[in-house]
Structure formats: structure tokens, C-alpha cells
Amino acid sequence: MTKLAIMGAMEEEIEPLLAHFENVNIVEFANNKYYEVNYNGLDIVIAYSKIGKVFASLTAATMIEKFACDTLLFSGVAGGINPELKIGDLIIADKLCQHDLDITAFGHPNGYVPGGKVFVETTKSLRDVAIKVANENNLKVIEGTIATGDQFVHSTERKDFIQTTFKADALEMEGASVAVVCDALNVPFFILRAISDSADMDAGFDFDEFLKSSAKNSADYLIKIVKEL
């Protein structure tokens, strides 16, 4: 029987998800709250990690190792790089990388450390369900590369580095760490983001203005996918 983990980084990213559920049981663990619900016979654990790769790794590993989730879905917002991505648009990650992981001093490529790999691929069967749901609901969504790093990107210099180095379509601060954890623990996972800004000098203002509506775009789509699992 599937036990589903649904994760975000910020409260604003999971609030529109929690709105769909009743009879929520709250479990406090490791300085965080895990919300347990049952939805159409499906056991689900929902949490927001707090921002950044370390918090996201802790929450993803906890949902799998302590709550025994066997599938993990992430919903949230991201900065757009691909010019096709407008604010509010949806992107499904087909692979993710860490743009701030850097031991290039030793001749290694950006995003690589020994024993690791630059790109971690998401689970195709989950992407296929998501694309089917998008088609059925006439939703525009792209599949692409998401770059993760422990910084809110708000300059074209950094945005251009990430685009040039990884050919990334969007960027955020948690996805690639969720990917490394799920890949290592052999748990199918899916990363969905809606664009809140363009990671340029206006990013801070746009983020503040569009966080709520973009988080809702992502959450509403994710709930439709959950119904198909």
C-alpha cells in the first residue's frame, strides 16, 4: 500500500495543499511538524522543510525513514530561467543539479563531488502520470532541468552562470537535495514547481507578489496528480 510524502519548503507552499484535507494528525519531530492525513484510502504525510538544501534533506529523509513513505512528491515555487516560463507557469523536473556545489579547484565539473553525480533524474512513471493529468486538464506544463542552491538568485550574472553551466530551465533551493535523498533511498519522487519570479534583479519583489498564487498553481495541479495515484 502506497504511503505518500508531500513536501514543500515554505508554509505558503503546503498551506494550499493542507486546505484539501480534514482530520489532520500533527506529529512533532526534529524541530518540525509532520501532518498525517488519509485521503481516499491513501496515507499521506505532509510537511514543509524550511528553506534550503539541508532542511530539505532532513525532511525528505525523515518522511522516508521515520514515516515509511514510499513515494515523495514536492510542490513549490521557483525562479524561471527558460524564457518560455512565465510567472505562474508549471515545470516538472526531469533532472536536478546543485549549482553551488563546487570543487572545480580540483578539475571536477560544477555540481560534482566524488561518489555523486551532477544530475539526478526524477521517476519517469510519476512524470508520465503528471503529463496525462496536465493533458486531461488542459494545463500547460514543461519538463525540464531544475538547478538547486543555497541562495535566492536575484542577479542576471548568477542566473546566466546557472543557465550556461547546467542548461537549467528553473532554479530553487531544495529540489536537488530531495532528489539525492530519494535516489539514495530508492524512493520514487516527483518535483513540481510554479514560477514566482525570473531570478533577476526584480526577483525579490516578484517573489513577494506571486508566491501565494504560484504556490496555489503548483498545489492545485499536485492534488489532481495525487487523485490519480
Ligand SMILES: CCCCCCN(CO)Cc1c[nH]c2c(N)ncnc12
Ligand atoms: C523568504 C525568501 C524565500 C525564498 C525561497 C525561494 N524558494 C526556494 O526554493 C523558491 C524560489 C523562488 N524563486 C527563487 C529564486 N529566484 N532563487 C532561489 N529560489 C527561488
